[in-house]
Structure formats: structure tokens, C-alpha cells
Amino acid sequence: MNLLKLFKFGQKYMSVCPIEKSLVHSFPEITIIKYIKYGMKYLPPLIVLLFVWQYYMNIEIAITLVTIIFALSLPIQGIIWLGKRALSPLPLNLLEYYNTIQERLINKQIIGAKSIKTTTINFMDFMQLMNLAKSHLDDDTDSNQFLDN
Known part of the structure; x- marks a missing residue:
């Protein structure tokens, strides 16, 4: 590159x-x-x-x-x-958190199901999703679970 x-x-x-x-x-x-x-x-x-x-x-x-x-x-x-x-691609242990956060955002209709990325997920995608979750899921008590780990 x-x-x-x-x-x-x-x-x-x-x-x-x-x-x-x-x-x-x-x-x-x-x-x-x-x-x-x-x-x-x-x-x-x-x-x-x-x-x-x-x-x-x-x-x-x-x-x-x-x-x-x-x-x-x-x-x-x-x-x-x-x-x-x-x-760089996201490791498997963080991929689980990525999918969990993405499911929560889809359930709250913050992102659409069509916006799911099917190619390799990298750290940039993960941080963008974390920013989105931080701004939209702060009112949930269990939504910041990924921040505590």
C-alpha cells in the first residue's frame, strides 16, 4: 500500500x-x-x-x-x-462485539439491515460503529458492556 x-x-x-x-x-x-x-x-x-x-x-x-x-x-x-x-482486519474476539453492537443498532433502527458489511471488517469499521453506538446507545444501561471489557 x-x-x-x-x-x-x-x-x-x-x-x-x-x-x-x-x-x-x-x-x-x-x-x-x-x-x-x-x-x-x-x-x-x-x-x-x-x-x-x-x-x-x-x-x-x-x-x-x-x-x-x-x-x-x-x-x-x-x-x-x-x-x-x-x-487491518478485526480479530475474532472483537468481531463478536462488533456483531453484538450492530444487532443492537439494527434493533433500535439506528442503522438499516442493508448497511451490514459483508467483506472483511477492519478496525476503522469497528471504531465508526463504536462512535455510533456511543452516541445512540448511551441511555441503555447494558449498552456500554463492550466498553467495560
């Missing part, structure tokens, strides 16, 4: 993935998303600091540029990993 496509899927997956404390232990991508956002927030001041450090300490520019390129590549690597994760 093309790196640019993986990057785009990673950005989309970052926006789709629900950030909840109860899901952190089950999905490593939530932690990765938190680190990416943290890096994007604090990386520009770090790069300026590296340039100032290079100027005042008389360090070779090549060392500073390599350090800056490495620092800039970390969030990009994380987003590409998220894109790869978004397109």
Missing part, C-alpha cells in the same frame, strides 16, 4: 477513534493518538530550541538537522502506523 494512502487513513482513523479511558487498555492506538497530539503540540517549540541550541553551542548543523528530521518523523510514523492499523 502507498505510504500516502496509509497516512490519509491514519489521519481519518485519528479523528474516528473514540478517546475514552476505559478503552486505553484494549486499544493501543488511543495511547498512540495521545502521543501524536502531544508531539504535534510541543514539537515546534522543540525545533526552535534545537536551532537556538545549535547557534549558541557551535554544534555542527548536520547533527541538528538529523535530530530535527528524526523529531519530525515521529508523529508521521505514528500516523502511518494508525493507517496500517485502521486497515
